[in-house]
Amino acid sequence: MKQKTLKFYFIKSLRWIIFHTLHKFNGNLYSILFNLYATLFGLSGRIYYKNKFFYVKNNLGLNFRFFHRKVGLLAYLNGLENRGKELQRAYCIDNIKFEDDDYIIDCGANNGDFFLCFLGIKINYIGIEPSKIEFSNLKNNIKNVKLINKVALDKSSQKVDFYISSEFGDSSVFQMKENVPSTKIDTITLDEIINHNIKKVKIIKIEAEGAEPEILYGLKKNLKKVEYITIDAGPERGFLAESTLVPCVNYLLSNRFILIDFNIDRTSLLFKNLKI
Numbered sequence: 459m460k461q462k463t464l465k466f467y468f469i470k471s472l473r474w475i476i477f478h479t480l481h482k483f484n485g486n487l488y489s490i491l492f493n494l495y496a497t498l499f500g501l502s503g504r505i506y507y508k509n510k511f512f513y514v515k516n517n518l519g520l521n522f523r524f525f526h527r528k529v530g531l532l533a534y535l536n537g538l539e540n541r542g543k544e545l546q547r548a549y550c551i552d553n554i555k556f557e558d559d560d561y562i563i564d565c566g567a568n569n570g571d572f573f574l575c576f577l578g579i580k581i582n583y584i585g586i587e588p589s590k591i592e593f594s595n596l597k598n599n600i601k602n603v604k605l606i607n608k609v610a611l612d613k614s615s616q617k618v619d620f621y622i623s624s625e626f627g628d629s630s631v632f633q634m635k636e637n638v639p640s641t642k643i644d645t646i647t648l649d650e651i652i653n654h655n656i657k658k659v660k661i662i663k664i665e666a667e668g669a670e671p672e673i674l675y676g677l678k679k680n681l682k683k684v685e686y687i688t689i690d691a692g693p694e695r696g697f698l699a700e701s702t703l704v705p706c707v708n709y710l711l712s713n714r715f716i717l718i719d720f721n722i723d724r725t726s727l728l729f730k731n732l733k734i
Contacts, residue, residue: 488507514537541574563586569596572663586610649680663688665689690726
């Protein structure tokens with residue numbers, strides 16, 4: 459029993475050390491070590507390197523790429539299909555029945571990972587991603603869909619500061635760290651995105667590194683069209699790293715939504731419209 463326990467902790471420690479060392483390598487060497495790590499620990503993810511980007515090998519017909527090495531280790535070590543299943547659980551949507559032609563709005567789309575939750579379904583996907591590199595990946599990864607390179611907030615047609623922290627997908631309109639580069643970016647509201655041609659939205663996913671309430675406040679007149687909203691309300695707002703759970707819950711409960719699920723590990727919340 460003691461030997462088994464020691465072996466368990468040895469393997470766990472070794473895995474942790476290798477995992478947190480891999481991102482220091484780049485290019486083809488990173489790809490080789492990534493694939494070796496995945497093989498050693500029985501994970502299905504495999505990647506290759508081409509023209510400064512990394513691509514996830516798959517049998518899904520997706521030319522799925524990423525740029526930041528830490529994101530690759532966190533997201534793609536177990537392949538794209540498993541990534542989709544992981545996010546279904548993370549956003550509490552694994553028990554929702556999705557169908558062809560459902561409208562899915564991905565607010566804070568990053569590389570487009572949320573799209574992987576709907577493999578095999580012909581959804582109407584709308585992805586919103588402000589960061590330049592991530593939006594470039596998003597355009598490469600998901601074809602024939604509507605993609606918006608703006609930041610969703612409570613007011614449209616404005617320019618706001620956007621702080622770039624892409625290693626873990628932490629870019630935000632709120633500065634979280636000192637000496638983080640910023641750029642000006644145009645704003646848009648969810649009310650503007652959900653135009654008169656869209657009669658119903660099956661689900662909106664909101665993950666905005668602390669700007670979740672402002673995104674919701676930009677959804678007023680068309681909120682009644684939305685059946686589900688899933689939100690990452692973790693402690694990511696500004697220097698104080700505040701959670702946005704309370705304002706998000708208050709806004710949606712006051713607008714006839716009900717909280718139906720909660721993922722404590724991610725602080726993600728799933729709401730349902732009581733009128734649909």
